[in-house]
Amino acid sequence: MPPHPLKTYIVEDSRVIRENLIATLEELVPAEVVGVAEDESTAVQWLMAPQHAVELVIVDIFLKGGSGLGVLRTMQDQQPRHRMVVLSNYTTPEMRRKCLALGADRVFDKSYDIDALIAYCSQLQVATGSTHS
Template identity: 30%
Template structure:
C-alpha cells in the first residue's frame, strides 16, 4: 500500500512518514506540502497505488477541506483522514460531511492514526 501525507509543516510530514513507512505492508509514503502538489502526485499515480491520504486542514492556499473535495471527486477509492491541530466539532463535521473517512487530532490521536494505517495495510488490495 502507498499513502500520502499532505501538510505544510515539513516536521509533521517527516515525522508521520517516518512512523508510517515502518508499518508492514506500507511500500511508500509520498509527501506533499500543499494541495496542488498532492493533486499532481495523484495524477502521476496512474496505477492507483495510493490508497490512503493523511490531510491537514489548515494550509496556505487551498484548505484541506477544498483539497478533500478535489481528491474525492477524482479518486473516490482513496481513504482520506483529516489530521489537524484544530480538532473542534465544526472542523470535524465539515470534514466528515465533505467526504473524509476519518478525523484525527494531531495532539492526541497519533496512536489511533498509526493503528488505522496498520489495519489498512494488512487488508488485501
C-alpha cells in the same frame, strides 16, 4: 513473505511533522510514503494523475497554499476513490463534521490521536495487503 506496505500520500506543510509522520508510519504500520505535498494544488495535481496509485491520503487542514478541505472537496467525486483521513490540530466538532461531509473517512487530532491513526493505518494495511501478493 513481508506484508505489502500501505501506499500513502501525505499533504502536510510542516517539514518536521511530515518527516516524523513518515518515520512513524514506515516503522509501525508498515507504510510506504509515495509522495508528499505542502499545498492544495500540488496535492490535487499529484492525486489526479492516473499513474499515481495510493491506498491512503493523510491531509492536514491548514496548508502553505489552499487547504485540506479543498483537497477533500476536489477528491470526493474521483473514481477510484482514495481513502482520505485528516490529521490536524484543528479538529473542532464543526471541522470534523465538515471533513466527514467532504469525504474524509476519519479525522485525527495531531495532539492526541497518533496512536489511533497508526491503528487505523495498520488495519487498512492488513485489509489491502490481503489483495496483493
